[in-house]
Amino acid sequence: MTERRAYIVGGGLAGLAAATALLEKGVPVTLAEAAPQAGGRCRSFFDRQLGCDIDNGNHLVLSGNTDVASYLQRIGARDTVEILAPVFPFRDVSSGESWSIKLSDGRIPWRLLCPHHGIPGVRFRDYWHSRRILKATSSETVADVLSETGQLYSHFWKPFAVAVLNTEPETAAAALLKPVIEETLLKGGSACRPVMAKRGLGFSFVEPALDYLQGNGADVRLGVRCRQINSSHGRVSSIDLEGDVIDIGENDIVISALPPPVVTNLLADIPAPQDFRSIVNVHFRLDGEVQGSSIIGIIGGVAEWLFLRGDIASVTISAAEHLVADAADEIAERVWRDVAPILTCDPEVLPPVRVIKEKRATFAQTPENLRLRPPYATKLRNLWLAGDWTDTGLPATIEGAIRSGHQSAALALNK
Numbered sequence: 001m002t003e004r005r006a007y008i009v010g011g012g013l014a015g016l017a018a019a020t021a022l023l024e025k026g027v028p029v030t031l032a033e034a035a036p037q038a039g040g041r042c043r044s045f046f047d048r049q050l051g052c053d054i055d056n057g058n059h060l061v062l063s064g065n066t067d068v069a070s071y072l073q074r075i076g077a078r079d080t081v082e083i084l085a086p087v088f089p090f091r092d093v094s095s096g097e098s099w100s101i102k103l104s105d106g107r108i109p110w111r112l113l114c115p116h117h118g119i120p121g122v123r124f125r126d127y128w129h130s131r132r133i134l135k136a137t138s139s140e141t142v143a144d145v146l147s148e149t150g151q152l153y154s155h156f157w158k159p160f161a162v163a164v165l166n167t168e169p170e171t172a173a174a175a176l177l178k179p180v181i182e183e184t185l186l187k188g189g190s191a192c193r194p195v196m197a198k199r200g201l202g203f204s205f206v207e208p209a210l211d212y213l214q215g216n217g218a219d220v221r222l223g224v225r226c227r228q229i230n231s232s233h234g235r236v237s238s239i240d241l242e243g244d245v246i247d248i249g250e251n252d253i254v255i256s257a258l259p260p261p262v263v264t265n266l267l268a269d270i271p272a273p274q275d276f277r278s279i280v281n282v283h284f285r286l287d288g289e290v291q292g293s294s295i296i297g298i299i300g301g302v303a304e305w306l307f308l309r310g311d312i313a314s315v316t317i318s319a320a321e322h323l324v325a326d327a328a329d330e331i332a333e334r335v336w337r338d339v340a341p342i343l344t345c346d347p348e349v350l351p352p353v354r355v356i357k358e359k360r361a362t363f364a365q366t367p368e369n370l371r372l373r374p375p376y377a378t379k380l381r382n383l384w385l386a387g388d389w390t391d392t393g394l395p396a397t398i399e400g401a402i403r404s405g406h407q408s409a410a411l412a413l414n415k
C-alpha cells in the first residue's frame with residue numbers, strides 16, 4: 001500500500017490545527033495557503049506607520065478553551081502566552097461609572113452577586129432570568145432571550161454577546177452563547193482567565209505551528225492557491241495547487257480549511273453562510289509602556305474593548321457595520337476620545353495610530369446562518385471541511401476554528 005498523505009488547503013488556524021494534528025499522528029502533510037503568510041484572520045505584521053509589530057485585531061481567548069490549549073501544547077507555544085487573572089474591569093464612558101467583574105474559581109461564580117465584585121445596579125432576579133439563555137431555541141436571538149435582564153443586559157450580556165458573536169444582539173443567535181457559557185462562565189474563574197499572546201498572535205498561534213510543521217518534514221506551500229478540487233467516483237481525485245495538479249491516492253486525506261465563498265466556488269452542493277460582519281481595530285502607540293497586559297470593557301461610547309500590551313493600546317469594535325464606512329482618521333479620533341481618559345492621556349492629542357477594518361471578520365451569526373453551517377464530513381469520502389464557519393457548535397472564534405481542524409483530522413484518521 002502506498003503511503004497515506006494529507007493535503008490541507010487553507011493555512012488559517014483551522015488548517016494549521018488540522019495539519020499539526022495529523023502530523024503528530026505520523027501522517028505526512030502538504031499544506032497550501034494562498035496568502036504569502038499563514039494565519040488567515042489571526043495574524044501579526046510589522047506596521048510601518050507605528051514602527052512595530054501589531055495584530056490584525058485583538059483576539060480574546062479564555063483558559064477554558066480546551067482545543068486552544070492542546071494546540072498550543074502541541075506546537076510548543078504555551079510559554080508564548082500569558083494567563084491573566086479572571087478580572088474584567090469595565091468603564092461606562094458616558095456616565096464615568098466603573099466596575100470590575102471578578103470571577104471566583106468555583107463552578108458557580110458567586111462573587112458576581114457580591115456588590116464589590118459584580119455589576120452595579122444588577123439585581124439577583126436579573127441573574128435568575130439569565131438562565132433562559134441555556135434553553136434558547138435555534139430561532140431566538142440574544143435580545144429575545146436576555147433583553148429583560150435590566151442592567152445586567154446593558155452592562156454585561158450585550159457587550160459579551162457582541163464580542164463573542166460579532167453580530168448585533170437583535171439578530172445574533174442566542175443558542176450559540178450556550179456552549180461558550182458552559183465551557184467558560186459556568187466553570188468559574190479558572191476557565192475564564194484571558195489568554196494573551198505575549199508578543200502577538202502570529203508569534204503564538206502561527207509561527208510555532210509553521211516551525212512544528214517544517215521541523216517535522218511537512219511540505220508547506222505559502223503563496224500557493226488551491227484552484228480546483230476535482231472529484232470522481234465519490235472521492236477527490238486531484239487538486240490543483242497553483243497549476244501543480246496533484247493526483248490524490250485512494251488512501252489520501254483532503255481537508256478544506258478555506259473561507260465559505262471559496263468553498264462554494266470550488267465545491268458543488270456545500271451549504272455556507274454568505275453574509276459577514278466586520279470588526280474595526282484601532283491601534284494607538286503610546287508614549288510609554290503600560291505595566292503588564294490587561295483588557296478593559298467599555299460601554300456608552302464607540303470603543304468596546306481596550307487591550308493593553310507594552311506601548312500599544314488597542315481598541316476593538318465588533319459588528320462594526322455602523323462604523324466601517326467612516327474615514328479611518330475620524331474613527332481614530334472618536335475612539336481616542338473614549339479611551340484617552342482611561343489611559344490618563346490628553347483627548348486632544350492623538351498618538352500615532354493605525355485603523356484596521358476587517359470587513360469579513362466572521363460570518364453573521366444569525367439563526368438563519370446557523371442552518372447553513374455544513375458538517376465536517378462531505379459526500380466525497382476523502383474530503384473533510386474545517387473552518388470557524390463549519391458546524392462546530394461554537395461561535396466563529398479561534399476555539400471554534402482550532403476545534404474544527406482537530407475534529408476533521410480525527411474523522412479523517414478514523415475513516
Ligand SMILES: Cc1cc2nc3c(=O)[nH]c(=O)nc-3n(C[C@H](O)[C@H](O)[C@H](O)COP(=O)(O)OP(=O)(O)OC[C@H]3O[C@@H](n4cnc5c(N)ncnc54)[C@H](O)[C@@H]3O)c2cc1C
Pocket residue numbers: 009010011012013014015032033034035038039040041042056057058059060061224225226227257258259262279280281358360361362386387388389396397398399401
Ligand atoms: C479582527 C478580528 C478579531 C477577532 N477577534 C476574535 C476574538 O477576540 N476571539 C476569537 O476567538 N476569535 C476572534 N476572531 C475570529 C478568529 O480570527 C477566526 O475565527 C479564526 O481566525 C478563523 O480561522 P479559520 O482558519 O477558520 O479561517 P481563516 O483564518 O479565514 O483561514 C482561511 C485561510 O484560507 C486561505 N485561502 C483562501 N482561499 C484559498 C485558496 N484558494 N487556496 C489556499 N488558501 C486559501 C486564506 O488566505 C486564509 O488564510 C476575530 C477575527 C477578526 C478578523
